[in-house]
Structure formats: C-alpha cells, structure tokens
Amino acid sequence: MLRINSIKKDKNRLGIISFNGAMHGKTLGALMLSGKTKEKHWIGYHDPNIHHIPFPYGLTCPWNNDKNHLCDAICFQKSIEELKKKVDLKTIAGIIIESYQGWGAMFYPKKYMDELVKWAKSKNILLIFDEIQSGFGRTGKLFAFEHYDVIPDIVCLGKGISSSLPLSAVVANRKLIDVDPSLNSTHSGNPLCCAATLASLEVIIKENLVEESTRKGIIIEKELQKIKKLFPDIVLDIQGKGMVYAIHFGTPKTSELNPEIGDKIIERCMEKGVLMIRTGMGTIKIGPPLTISDDALVEGLNVLSNAINEICD
Ligand SMILES: Cc1ncc(COP(=O)(O)O)c(C=O)c1O
Incomplete structure (x- = not known):
C-alpha cells in the first residue's frame, strides 16, 4: 500500500527503511523487511529497495562504545549519513518501525524517535508502525507509538486485536487506504474473527x-x-x-x-x-x-x- 501510493507520484520511489534486528513476520516480503539476517538464509532474492539501519540501543550502537550511552538525535543523523553514501534518499517512500524490538523489549529513545519523525515528515516519507505485537494495551498504552507522541501514517495490527482467532488489520488515512480496491484476500473480513475481535476490544475497554x-x-x-x-x-x-x-x-x-x-x-x-x-x-x-x-x-x-x-x- 505504501509503495502503490508513492509510485503513483514517482515510479522510482520504492525505498523502505527498516531496522537491524526488527521482526515483521516470516513470509517472503515480511522477512525481507525484518532485520534478523540469520533467518533470511532461504531467501533467494533480496529487495534492493529495502535498507536496514542500526537499531538505537546503547549496548550495540555503532556510533558510541560507552556502556551507558543512550542513542539520541545524532545516532539517527549518523545512520542517515551512512545510508546516503549507498542510496539516493529521494527514493525513500517510508520507514517501518516495530514499536519496540520484540526480542529484547527495547524501545526507541525518545530523542532518537523525535529526530526520525522530524526527518521523515520534512521529506514526505511515510511512517509505518508495526503494532502487531505491541498494540492493544501490551505496553501500558493502547498503542505503543503513543509513548513517542507520534501520529503514524500506517499502522499494522494483529495478535492482541482479537487475543484469540486470527485477525490482522492495516489502519491508515482513507486517502492512503483507498488506493487500490483489489487489496483483499480469501479470508478478508472473516465474520467469526471480527466477532471475536469486537468481543475482545469490549473486554479491553470494560476491564480497563x-x-x-x-x-x-x-x-x-x-x-x-x-x-x-x-x-x-x-x-x-x-x-x-x-x-x-x-x-x-x-x-x-x-x-x-x-x-x-x-x-x-x-x-x-x-x-x-x-x-x-x-x-x-x-x-x-x-x-x-x-x-x-x-x-x-x-x-x-x-x-x-x-x-x-x-x-x-
Ligand atoms: C512486530 C511483529 N510484526 C509482525 C509479526 C508477524 O505476525 P504473524 O506471526 O501474525 O505473521 C510479529 C509476530 O511475532 C511481530 O511480533
């Protein structure tokens, strides 16, 4: 959906920035977006328009070796400077962000995220938050992106949306979401799963x-x-x-x-x-x-x- 929107304006705008260590799923496209290199051994083709940058976690930050280092705006700027050496930044359509990195429950430092958002907005780059794991109260907010005071362009939802039967959802502004009515599949809008989801949402609200x-x-x-x-x-x-x-x-x-x-x-x-x-x-x-x-x-x-x-x- 992100790409369909961006290539309508510029056919070369196919780039997506993702993070090392991120998890966005195990199927082909999702695995390409993910940042765990070990799990990608079976992929024959790597989308050259997907670019990974370091995740801002003090202990593994490539820009600082101090143990107590908390990544901030400079770490994002340095990652973009590095990326710029290899990639024409005008081709970037979006940044996909796992609201916290699942394997280590690591959140983005606020100053780093503020810089990322400022940069993306200034370049009309869409912000996609993968809330599949973090949504529906898991982190103490309804959605984890609220910890960063960000308004995402696209949000991916799953897991806790139903807390039971399989259901996932993509939420975005109508202008983005209505871009292609053919985006559907056999099990889209499955009524049983939707009923389970509504019941689950009711419990989340009623039981605070x-x-x-x-x-x-x-x-x-x-x-x-x-x-x-x-x-x-x-x-x-x-x-x-x-x-x-x-x-x-x-x-x-x-x-x-x-x-x-x-x-x-x-x-x-x-x-x-x-x-x-x-x-x-x-x-x-x-x-x-x-x-x-x-x-x-x-x-x-x-x-x-x-x-x-x-x-x-
Ligand atoms: C952040 C995140 N994105 C995507 C997925 C993939 O979801 P699914 O397993 O429903 O394909 C997961 C699954 O663990 C996840 O944690």
Missing part, C-alpha cells in the same frame, strides 16, 4: 486493561530489578514497559548476549509450570496475559528467579 497493564508493569519492573541485583554476573539488562519485559542474559564484562543461559532457564521454568517466551537471542521475554492476577504474576516471576538461581548454582 490498558491502565491495568501500566499498573501491573510496575510490579514486573520491581521484581525484575530484584532479579538483576541478585544475579549481576549473568543479567546484562532489563528492558520493557507495561506488560512486556525482557531480561538480557550474558557476560557483563563483554556485554555479549548468551542464548544458552536463556534457553536453560526457560526449560527450568517450564518444568516448574511457567511458560516464558524463548527468543533464542540471549533474552527471555515476559509477556503475561493482561488479565493475569497480581498474585499469579508475582508467583510466576518468583519461579523465574528460582530457575535462574538453580541454573547459576
């Missing part, structure tokens, strides 16, 4: 689940900070907001992530009856249901702490 996500997030943050203090030799970082957090495991001396530790801990949690999200990247993601009780939340986090303790022994 967005506000609950913020409140329960404070409990998660508190428990995870305790874990960080208890295991300083393996916990590199805690990231997240609302009901999505990640513990980053590795060696503090080198700041390198260690996927093996995370996998062992997840297995131990599973044996104890708690299912955590395996990322295979050296992080464990915590994303409980928004409806979880406070007691169950704390109990689950205690199981995690015990599992880490046993693995460290």
Whole structure:
C-alpha cells in the first residue's frame, strides 16, 4: 500500500527503511523487511529497495562504545549519513518501525524517535508502525507509538486485536487506504474473527486493561530489578514497559548476549509450570496475559528467579 501510493507520484520511489534486528513476520516480503539476517538464509532474492539501519540501543550502537550511552538525535543523523553514501534518499517512500524490538523489549529513545519523525515528515516519507505485537494495551498504552507522541501514517495490527482467532488489520488515512480496491484476500473480513475481535476490544475497554497493564508493569519492573541485583554476573539488562519485559542474559564484562543461559532457564521454568517466551537471542521475554492476577504474576516471576538461581548454582 505504501509503495502503490508513492509510485503513483514517482515510479522510482520504492525505498523502505527498516531496522537491524526488527521482526515483521516470516513470509517472503515480511522477512525481507525484518532485520534478523540469520533467518533470511532461504531467501533467494533480496529487495534492493529495502535498507536496514542500526537499531538505537546503547549496548550495540555503532556510533558510541560507552556502556551507558543512550542513542539520541545524532545516532539517527549518523545512520542517515551512512545510508546516503549507498542510496539516493529521494527514493525513500517510508520507514517501518516495530514499536519496540520484540526480542529484547527495547524501545526507541525518545530523542532518537523525535529526530526520525522530524526527518521523515520534512521529506514526505511515510511512517509505518508495526503494532502487531505491541498494540492493544501490551505496553501500558493502547498503542505503543503513543509513548513517542507520534501520529503514524500506517499502522499494522494483529495478535492482541482479537487475543484469540486470527485477525490482522492495516489502519491508515482513507486517502492512503483507498488506493487500490483489489487489496483483499480469501479470508478478508472473516465474520467469526471480527466477532471475536469486537468481543475482545469490549473486554479491553470494560476491564480497563490498558491502565491495568501500566499498573501491573510496575510490579514486573520491581521484581525484575530484584532479579538483576541478585544475579549481576549473568543479567546484562532489563528492558520493557507495561506488560512486556525482557531480561538480557550474558557476560557483563563483554556485554555479549548468551542464548544458552536463556534457553536453560526457560526449560527450568517450564518444568516448574511457567511458560516464558524463548527468543533464542540471549533474552527471555515476559509477556503475561493482561488479565493475569497480581498474585499469579508475582508467583510466576518468583519461579523465574528460582530457575535462574538453580541454573547459576
Ligand atoms: C512486530 C511483529 N510484526 C509482525 C509479526 C508477524 O505476525 P504473524 O506471526 O501474525 O505473521 C510479529 C509476530 O511475532 C511481530 O511480533
């Protein structure tokens, strides 16, 4: 949709900027947009109009080696300067942003995002927020882009939109969305999935689940900070907001992530009856249901702490 809109004005305007480490799906086009190189081994063709830039996370920022570095406007400017050496920036139609990077629950620093938005708006580049994972209260806001005070041009929705039956949606201004009436498919507007989605949205509103996500997030943050203090030799970082957090495991001396530790801990949690999200990247993601009780939340986090303790022994 983004490209159909932009090539109407300029047939060379096919470029999309995405981020290293981003996850936008596993099918061909979505995987090309994603920024996890290991997962792309089976793709024969890489769209030359998709360009990846570094994700602004202090520990991996190519522009600064200081451990406490928080990426800001300069990191975005430097990424664009680098891109400009390889790409004609006039060909860029849009930037796709996973509102936080799923594998590590890492959000964009506000100053970095402000600079990105300023740059995109000044060049009529569309902002696409992939809210498939982050939408519908997961981060303590209805949509995670609200943390950045941004008004996106296109928003992709999925997962929590129905919290059950498969449904996804693309939301945009009518001028953008009406560009091609042939954009449909066999299961478009499936009535059963739509009914499940409406019911789910009603529960989110009636049970104040967005506000609950913020409140329960404070409990998660508190428990995870305790874990960080208890295991300083393996916990590199805690990231997240609302009901999505990640513990980053590795060696503090080198700041390198260690996927093996995370996998062992997840297995131990599973044996104890708690299912955590395996990322295979050296992080464990915590994303409980928004409806979880406070007691169950704390109990689950205690199981995690015990599992880490046993693995460290
Ligand atoms: C941010 C994000 N975008 C896209 C997707 C792909 O969604 P689906 O698995 O429904 O194709 C995911 C799935 O995990 C995701 O987290």
